[in-house]
Amino acid sequence: MKFRLALSLATASLWYRRKVLALVCLTLTLSVTLLLGVQYLRTEVKQSFTSTISDTDLIIGARSGQLNLLLYTVFHMGDATNNIRWSTFQALEKDARIDWLIPISLGDSYKGFRVVATDKAFKEYFRYGQGQPLELAGGQWFDGIFDVVLGAGVARTLNHHLNDDVILSHGGGRTSFSNHKDTPFRITGILEATGTPVDQAVYISLQGMEAIHVGWESGVAISGRTLTPERAQARDLTPSAITAVFAGLDRKILTFRVQRDINQYAGEPLSAILPGVALSELWRLMSQFERALLGITGFVVVTSLIGLIAVLLTLQAQRAHEIAILRATGASPGLIASLYVIECLGLAVVACLTALVLSSLAISILGPWLLTNYGIQIQLRPLNLEEWALLASVPLAALLVAFVPALSAWQKSRSQGFGSPEEL
Amino acid sequence: MNSQLLSSADGSIDKPAALETSNLTFCWDRLQPTLRFPDLNLPRGEHLFLYGPSGTGKSTLLSLLAGMLSPASGVVKLLGTEFHTSGAGKRDRFRADHIGVIFQQFNLVPYLTAEANVTLPCKLSSRRQSATGESPTVAAQRLLSALAIPQSHWQRKVTQLSIGQQQRIAAARALIGAPEIILADEPTSALDSDNRDRFINLLLGLAGERNTSVVFVSHDRSLARCFHHQIELGQVSA
Numbered sequence: 001m002k003f004r005l006a007l008s009l010a011t012a013s014l015w016y017r018r019k020v021l022a023l024v025c026l027t028l029t030l031s032v033t034l035l036l037g038v039q040y041l042r043t044e045v046k047q048s049f050t051s052t053i054s055d056t057d058l059i060i061g062a063r064s065g066q067l068n069l070l071l072y073t074v075f076h077m078g079d080a081t082n083n084i085r086w087s088t089f090q091a092l093e094k095d096a097r098i099d100w101l102i103p104i105s106l107g108d109s110y111k112g113f114r115v116v117a118t119d120k121a122f123k124e125y126f127r128y129g130q131g132q133p134l135e136l137a138g139g140q141w142f143d144g145i146f147d148v149v150l151g152a153g154v155a156r157t158l159n160h161h162l163n164d165d166v167i168l169s170h171g172g173g174r175t176s177f178s179n180h181k182d183t184p185f186r187i188t189g190i191l192e193a194t195g196t197p198v199d200q201a202v203y204i205s206l207q208g209m210e211a212i213h214v215g216w217e218s219g220v221a222i223s224g225r226t227l228t229p230e231r232a233q234a235r236d237l238t239p240s241a242i243t244a245v246f247a248g249l250d251r252k253i254l255t256f257r258v259q260r261d262i263n264q265y266a267g268e269p270l271s272a273i274l275p276g277v278a279l280s281e282l283w284r285l286m287s288q289f290e291r292a293l294l295g296i297t298g299f300v301v302v303t304s305l306i307g308l309i310a311v312l313l314t315l316q317a318q319r320a321h322e323i324a325i326l327r328a329t330g331a332s333p334g335l336i337a338s339l340y341v342i343e344c345l346g347l348a349v350v351a352c353l354t355a356l357v358l359s360s361l362a363i364s365i366l367g368p369w370l371l372t373n374y375g376i377q378i379q380l381r382p383l384n385l386e387e388w389a390l391l392a393s394v395p396l397a398a399l400l401v402a403f404v405p406a407l408s409a410w411q412k413s414r415s416q417g418f419g420s421p422e423e424l
Numbered sequence: 425m426n427s428q429l430l431s432s433a434d435g436s437i438d439k440p441a442a443l444e445t446s447n448l449t450f451c452w453d454r455l456q457p458t459l460r461f462p463d464l465n466l467p468r469g470e471h472l473f474l475y476g477p478s479g480t481g482k483s484t485l486l487s488l489l490a491g492m493l494s495p496a497s498g499v500v501k502l503l504g505t506e507f508h509t510s511g512a513g514k515r516d517r518f519r520a521d522h523i524g525v526i527f528q529q530f531n532l533v534p535y536l537t538a539e540a541n542v543t544l545p546c547k548l549s550s551r552r553q554s555a556t557g558e559s560p561t562v563a564a565q566r567l568l569s570a571l572a573i574p575q576s577h578w579q580r581k582v583t584q585l586s587i588g589q590q591q592r593i594a595a596a597r598a599l600i601g602a603p604e605i606i607l608a609d610e611p612t613s614a615l616d617s618d619n620r621d622r623f624i625n626l627l628l629g630l631a632g633e634r635n636t637s638v639v640f641v642s643h644d645r646s647l648a649r650c651f652h653h654q655i656e657l658g659q660v661s662a
Contacts, residue, residue, distance in 0.1 A: 004547075005548065009536075016534065322535075324527070325532065326533070329544055329597070330517065330520020330545065414512065
């Protein structure tokens with residue numbers, strides 16, 4: 001009975017002071033929304049990060065560290081330390097344990113986007129997410145030497161369409177002064193958005209890569225020695241070297257043995273890495289940052305809770321009369337203190353529920369926009385256990401800090417005399 | 425002690441005492457003088473007028489009688505129980521069960537309706553709830569009608585009502601569930617004389633019906649005629 005009384009008194013009191021409390025409640029709501037949002041993004045980004053590449057068992061490149069190899073092959077960041085010989089690729093092709101190979105050759109760019117030279121195997125075997133294959137939004141995968149396929153992000157950013165002509169640049173960088181202008185490429189296909197670095201690259205054939213570099217052996221074009229498209233058709237354009245190879249094995253159990261064999265390859269120094277392992281190592285580096293972000297958000301929530309307590313303590317002076325009445329009518333100091341605990345908890349619960357509604361609204365509204373503009377895939381999903389725990393920690397923390405005004409009210413009302421304090 | 429008990433005409437000795445005190449003293453802190461109070465003995469159903477100028481410890485005495493303060497020395501006996509030796513929790517429960525209170529002003533919880541303010545003691549004490557006989561709401565409405573609060577005001581926020589109405593609602597709250605004792609601390613000081621007389625008549629009349637003793641504190645001596653007993657609180661002795 002006393003609990004029901006306390007509950008009804010606290011509810012009536014919250015409603016009575018709704019104008020002041022709405023503001024602190026709003027502060028708390030926004031900070032909890034931020035907390036939920038950051039936590040949600042954290043798991044979503046991790047999910048999308050670890051699903052950048054899938055089904056590839058080994059990435060093989062010139063001898064280097066695994067992060068470096070992962071960064072330049074998968075994320076198109078940084079540069080290769082060295083190339084691997086075409087004969088090495090051919091030797092790998094003969095290995096019976098290897099099911100498929102995707103050769104890639106890097107080095108050029110198109111308006112700041114990496115050019116990836118590869119072959120049909122890329123379209124056929126490359127997987128991302130939970131084993132999703134690449135799909136073309138329009139056109140077809142390249143067939144001719146001067147065909148190019150654009151990632152979804154490139155096509156959207158540069159507003160390119162099928163059959164447009166593009167001039168690739170030599171080397172990286174957004175503005176390059178050495179362009180392969182003798183050998184324009186034609187867009188034959190545009191990929192569907194994947195939310196991975198695949199969207200941010202353009203794809204040509206290995207032969208195309210070879211063709212545009214004839215006459216560029218010194219690093220710049222020597223006029224008269226470069227190929228025209230017509231002359232290129234007649235030439236043998238088998239590359240002498242490539243940058244890296246993605247490999248898929250027949251039997252996954254052999255992964256470590258194949259990795260060891262490649263690392264000990266006698267022909268030239270090679271490194272083979274397991275993309276999953278390298279990705280999680282990379283994520284560990286980044287997780288410092290995201291944990292710091294979560295920590296900061298946590299502090300924002302704590303700050304708003306302190307604000308809430310400050311307001312409740314300020315309101316305490318206003319409530320002297322009503323406390324005097326309750327005490328004189330026979331309410332115990334414990335009941336008075338419980339009013340503060342219930343009010344604080346009630347505000348926190350209201351803030352959490354509002355934050356839940358707010359963040360689900362934000363995600364459902366911003367989700368499609370984020371995917372089309374940034375290639376980040378965020379969908380509304382039920383909260384996981386960790387997120388529920390994080391959300392529940394807010395009312396729990398509120399309960400804890402509620403003891404500050406509650407104890408002070410308890411102490412004051414214990415020595416409360418008859419009538420309001422100033423009348424004594 | 426220059427206070428004196430003016431005995432009423434009827435033979436009040438036979439009735440059980442609502443409240444008794446003896447040798448009651450209280451001290452706020454060491455720097456302030458000790459307050460000494462006259463001995464009280466009020467039979468059930470009779471009313472006591474406590475008169476005294478400011479600073480004579482009227483409110484302090486009420487706090488001691490209500491069990492919200494503990495005396496430095498002396499005895500407080502309410503309804504035959506030695507009240508001052510009980511623990512604070514027990515005194516709170518006793519107050520909820522047996523004592524109604526009316527303050528000078530700010531008598532009502534601002535966020536409750538008139539009716540909810542009146543039924544508040546029934547929610548704090550099951551004894552007072554069962555003493556209403558009917559539902560507390562019905563009892564509250566009966567009291568509010570008796571105290572001339574128009575029905576249209578019952579569900580209103582109490583801050584919208586006049587001071588006179590607020591004081592009468594407070595009286596209804598003190599009366600509900602027929603507590604044995606009502607402690608009233610200058611409840612009429614904010615009222616004009618018409619409202620004051622009406623308030624006292626209604627309060628004492630309704631208290632009489634319920635055999636409730638009223639201890640009424642005021643600095644307005646002219647009110648003393650309405651009460652069975654009166655006591656003047658005297659100077660403070662060190």
